[in-house]
Amino acid sequence: MKTRRDFIKISALGLGATAVTAGAAKAVLGSSLFGNENENDAETLRRVATYCEVCFWKCAGWAHVTKDGNIKKITGNDDDPQCNGRLCPRGTGGVGMFSDPDRLKTPLMRVTKDGQQTYREASWDEALGFISTKMKDLKAKHGAESMALFFHGSSGNHFSNLMKAYGTTNLAAPSFAQCRGPRDVGFEATFGESVSSPEVTDIRDTKCLVLIGSHIGENMHNGQVQEMSEAIDAGAVIITVDPRLSTAASKSKYWLPIKPSTDIALLLSWIHVLIYDELYNKEYVGKYAEGFEELKNHVKLFTPEWAYGITTLKPDLIRKTAREMANASPSVIIHPGRHAAWYGDDVQRTRAIAILNALLGSWGNRGGIFFKEGIKIPEFPHPDYPKPAWSWKDLLDGKFPLANEAVTNSVIEASYPKEGKEARIKGWIVSGTNLVAAVPLKAELAKAMQSLELLVVVDTMPMEITGFADVVLPECTYLERYDDIRATAHREPTLCLRMPAVEPLNQTKPAWWIAKQLGERLGLGAYFNYKDYSEVLDWQLKQVGSSLEEMQRIGVKKSPRKTSPYIETGTDHQFKTASGKIQLYSHELAEAGFDAMPVFTQHPEPQEGFYRLIYGRAPMHTFSRTANNPNLVALMPENSVWINPQVAKIWGIKKDQYVWLKNQDGAISNFSVKVRLTERIRWDSVYIVHGFGHHHKPLRFAYGRGVNDTELITNVMMDPIMGGTGMRGNFITFLKEDPRKEIES
Ligand code: SF4
Incomplete structure (x- = not known):
């Protein structure tokens, strides 16, 4: 059956021939992936500052480039506290993203030929001209807010700026609803702020680390894995809750093979033991938290014996592990996790984790959760963004009141007509996220993709989502481009540069260039007032006491902290909640009509044979x-x-x-x-x-x-x-x- 937007296999275009240079292929396939530097390499290779994009830990490194312009290998930058000079296997293998022969190579435009939809190669000028004409048309007919951006990764910033200049704030990162959002909202409701990325967990100095469905080690977030290894060597107690004996569980003193979907019951029983066995950190709770009496009453009946029947974990084990945490207090971390979208009651589960941390006095203490500090990079001067008439919040119809970022599925649902109402979203730019594999509710996604008037996909690879695009724009890899300065706030304020190690292969272009070209064609040139992104970076770096020249040389620049990472003795710390106190009982949740404290809900069981x-x-x-x-x-x-x-x-x-x-x-x-x-x-x-x-x-x-x-x-x-x-x-x-x-x- 013909549809408005048929899925097109890019291979049908005969674009399979690789344009990777012979030297590049040899460099990748013929060199050891984790190969040590040849003794002569140091003399023959040029090293170029970068930070990794293979995952979002963003470790700083060096791309080592041969005289004939190929990338031989990538190594860590010794000065980067996020990797300490060591990349994980994926980061080391990042050069494969550059040399992958299946990369997108040239812009593609959907056309109908002999009654069949297919792609044809297009010039950048033609592809960008088509997109900007469509975007102008959509703005005139439906308002700028009818465009939405889906993004993941560094390129998203460039397209976010473009969309804000165009007049829409419908900017959806699937990582919010599909991954870290419940955790962030749960911690914000408790401590007034999230645990960020990279997480502000002081694993290096902890005495007890509790992992709940969080498989550090298989999840190779570099600095965190290194710190966990150091903590184990230093004798820290590791407690892992997981239905699977993960790598982390195999390194743990305690493995709690919990029945899946029952984590809140375990967390409530731990809270019960800490309170009723008087193991909690009384001084910390008395000074910094509010709602203790309400919490105490709330968990009265949630004994380990109650939890046993639900979790299948023996009461003795629950008590023993609670005691281990208390013995380590305040140098203890109940890890907040990262992918937290599990059972639909995930804000409450992460609230329970946050409450445990609070009872143990973790936040603001060495070996617990530290206060982050970073360097604020000023925005390159541009006119004020226009104020949109409506935003993603208006798509929620009063649902999800604590969502503080766009909810991907709501934006998708607003992209097709429903209940006789016209779709509010008419066009998408999708940058670096394969929505077809990344989001659940595939039927809604399919309906949306059939209804859109414009679908542009920007990617380095022919992921499944590219087959649905009207226009596919080939982006160059992180090794071939400038991106924003990495200035993540963490234990030490750090700046880190990514610059092109080599020229982009084929017709690929960096995201900053694509956004600027589209902006200029849309009459928004004032928002992109530079010739090359290096000008933006140099200006920004000079505002914070560095320069592009310096960062090209050193890659990473650390600055001393101005504030303490921990609560200082004798000070009266204010948390970032409305009252300045940790919310054991959440007034915010209660006012929004939700449970003020976490409640266990029984989830459906599998039928026989499942x-x-x-x-x-x-x-x-x-x-x-x-x-x-x-x-x-x-x-x-x-x-x-x-x-x-x-x-x-x-x-x-x-x-x-x-x-x-x-x-x-x-x-x-x-x-x-x-x-x-x-x-x-x-x-x-x-x-x-x-x-x-x-x-x-x-x-x-x-x-x-x-x-x-x-x-x-x-x-x-x-x-x-x-x-x-x-x-x-x-x-x-x-x-x-x-x-x-x-x-x-
Ligand atoms: S953890 Fe590995 S993949 Fe992730 S940024 Fe660091 S080196 Fe790259």
Whole structure:
């Protein structure tokens, strides 16, 4: 059936021929991925400052470039406190993003030829001219607010500026609703601020680290992994709560193999023990928190015995671990996690984590959670942005009152007509996020993509989302461009530069250039008053006592702190809440009509023969982003499904057998997946690493390898507080035969 916007396979265009130089390919494929510098390298290689974009920890490094202009390797910058001179395997393999032969190479425009939709190559001038004409048209017909941006990664800043200058603030980062949003809102409701990224956890000096579904080590956030290793060496107690014996759990003193979906019950029982066994930090709570009596009454009945029946964790273990935390107080961290969108009550779960930290006196104490400090980079001068007539908040119809960023699914739902009402969003720019794999509620996404009047995708790779675009713009990789200064606030104020190590390959361009070109064509040139982004960076750096020349030389510049990272003895610290006190009882939540303190809710159980689907990360990949990176594919080509041997026995499933997965709603995985039999997972759950199972053939290294968990996530539990999309309420069963054979016959 023909649709308004058919999915187009970019491979059909004959663009497969690689334009990567022979030298570049040899440099990547012929050199050791983690190879040590050849003794002569130091003399022959030019090193160029960068920070990594393979994940969002943004470690600072050096790209080492050969005389003939190819990138031989990337190493860490010794002065960067986020990596301490060491990159993780993915960061080291980042050069594969540059050399990937499947990269997008030239702008593409959708055309209809012989009744078939296809892409044809276009010049930048033609592609940008088409987009700007459409955007002017949309603005005239529906207002600038009818455009939305979806973004992930550094390029998003450039397109956000463009969209604000154009007149819309509908800027949606899927990472808010799909990942970190519930955690951020839960901590803000308790402490008045979030734990940021990189997290302000003082793992290096902690005496006790509690991980709840947070698999540091498989999730390779560099500095955090290094600090956890140091803490273990220094004798810190690690407590890991996870239905799976993760790498972190295997390094822990205590592994609590909790029944999935029952974490709030465990957290409430820990709070109960700390209060009723008088183990909490009385001085800290008395001085800095409010709502203690309400909390005490609230958790009165939530004993470890009560939690045992829910979590399957023995009361003795719950008490013992609570005591370990109290013994370490205040040098203890109940880790806030990162991907927190699980069951739709996630703000309340992260509130419970925040409350535990508060009872133990963590925030503001060494070995707990420190106060961050950073250097504020001033904005390059530009006219004021116009004030939009409406924004993403108006799309929520009063739902999700504590959402403080655009909720991706609400923006998607506003992009197709519903209940006789016209869609409010008419055009999208999608930068660096493969929405097809990143967001749940695929039917809504499909409807939106069929309704839009303009869909522009900017990416380095032919991800699935590119097949739906009207125009595909090929962006160069992080190794070929300038981006904004990294000035993340953390333990030490630090500046870090990313600059081009080599010229962009093929017709690819940096995001700042694309945004500026579009801005000028839209009559918004005053917002892009520079020739090259290096001018912006030099101006900004000079305002904060550095310069582009200095940063090109050193890559990273650290400054001494002006304030203490911890509460100083004798001072009266004010938290950033309305009252200045930590909110054990949240007036904000109560006023918005929600529980002021976390409550445990029973979640649905799987039907017989189904198992809860849990998913996570591997050290070599960052979800879809790295799935086609030849270097990282060589390390881990596909995911596998972890199944407990008892379950496999019932099903007659063998080790390394390939099976298809089917969920509770009948959704079947596109591809089959290899079985990993392991006692390291509870019998009631299965686990897969996220980011595999691509079905777009132009991704030659990723196509058909493993399964995509998001195909099996059809039940999404929205967090009523901020719109988080809880994705852990899905159950799968196994198909041992190819289900498509049946469909075909
Ligand atoms: S943790 Fe690894 S992938 Fe992430 S930014 Fe650092 S080096 Fe890159």
